[in-house]
Amino acid sequence: MDRTILFHIFAAILFLYIFPITCLSKTSTNITTDQSALLALKSSITLPLDHILVNNWTTTTPTSVCDWVGVTCGKLHRRVAALDLPNMGLIGTIPPHLGNLSFLVRLNITNNGFYGDLSEELANIRRLQYIDVKLNNFSGQIPQWFGVFPKLVHLNVANNSFSSFVPRDLGNLQSLKVLKMQFN
Numbered sequence: 001m002d003r004t005i006l007f008h009i010f011a012a013i014l015f016l017y018i019f020p021i022t023c024l025s026k027t028s029t030n031i032t033t034d035q036s037a038l039l040a041l042k043s044s045i046t047l048p049l050d051h052i053l054v055n056n057w058t059t060t061t062p063t064s065v066c067d068w069v070g071v072t073c074g075k076l077h078r079r080v081a082a083l084d085l086p087n088m089g090l091i092g093t094i095p096p097h098l099g100n101l102s103f104l105v106r107l108n109i110t111n112n113g114f115y116g117d118l119s120e121e122l123a124n125i126r127r128l129q130y131i132d133v134k135l136n137n138f139s140g141q142i143p144q145w146f147g148v149f150p151k152l153v154h155l156n157v158a159n160n161s162f163s164s165f166v167p168r169d170l171g172n173l174q175s176l177k178v179l180k181m182q183f184n
């Protein structure tokens with residue numbers, strides 16, 4: 001068989017078979033994914049035992065995660081766009097599942113007792129514009145991957161237990177307007 005024909009057959013297979021699979025795998029998250037991510041966060045909060053999310057972030061009532069306290073969904077996609085849990089006295093860690101909130105624009109967990117490292121999976125959330133984790137107890141290195149968010153406007157990691165140098169990649173952040181790192 002002619003090489004050109006073989007090439008066309010190969011290209012057709014690529015287009016009909018492989019191309020749709022890659023497209024589908026990229027769009028296969030939905031509000032259920034967001035719900036699992038939030039429930040993972042809920043279960044990684046260990047104290048206080050009766051924290052505000054215990055009876056609110058539940059799937060027993062027929063409400064959407066968009067009605068959960070601290071959760072705001074986008075008007076267009078109806079996916080979780082903002083997570084605002086400031087001043088709630090929550091003690092726990094950030095699970096990798098939070099990185100599945102692919103429509104998240106704002107993460108505000110300021111003034112709680114979150115500790116450990118900021119899960120690297122958060123780097124998957126390319127829409128993030130506001131990260132406010134000040135007044136917690138995160139430790140380890142200030143993440144290099146803070147430099148990956150193309151739209152990041154506001155980054156506040158003040159009053160934690162981070163160590164190490166300021167990541168060089170922060171220089172890539174073209175939209176950054178607020179950067180606070182004091183008291184680490």
Ligand SMILES: *[C@@H]1O[C@H](CO)[C@@H](O)[C@H](O)[C@H]1NC(C)=O
Nearest residue numbers: 027028029030031032033034
């Ligand atoms: C979300 O996607 C999963 C498969 O990835 C599917 O089983 C589920 O029904 C979907 N949920 C909604 C609310 O569309």
Ligand SMILES: *[C@@H]1O[C@H](CO)[C@@H](O)[C@H](O)[C@H]1NC(C)=O
Nearest residue numbers: 055056058061067068069070
């Ligand atoms: C959770 O809190 C929100 C906001 O305060 C409230 O509107 C909603 O009814 C609560 N849901 C439950 C199940 O308590």
Ligand SMILES: *[C@@H]1O[C@H](CO)[C@@H](O)[C@H](O)[C@H]1NC(C)=O
Nearest residue numbers: 033036037096097099100121
């Ligand atoms: C979400 O993230 C976790 C950990 O990063 C992963 O194990 C899980 O399969 C992801 N996807 C969904 C749909 O929950």
Ligand SMILES: *[C@@H]1O[C@H](CO)[C@@H](O)[C@H](O)[C@H]1NC(C)=O
Nearest residue numbers: 086108109110130131132154
């Ligand atoms: C986070 O929430 C606190 C308390 O409501 C507020 O003062 C702060 O401005 C918020 N941060 C961002 C980036 O919206």
Ligand SMILES: *[C@@H]1O[C@H](CO)[C@@H](O)[C@H](O)[C@H]1NC(C)=O
Nearest residue numbers: 113115116136137138139161
């Ligand atoms: C913060 O974490 C450090 C260890 O990383 C611990 O020694 C310290 O007690 C913690 N502080 C608070 C306020 O939880």
Ligand SMILES: *[C@@H]1O[C@H](CO)[C@@H](O)[C@H](O)[C@H]1NC(C)=O
Nearest residue numbers: 111135158159160182183184
């Ligand atoms: C942040 O930490 C500094 C130094 O430990 C402390 O003086 C300051 O009061 C803290 N800020 C807040 C708002 O607690």
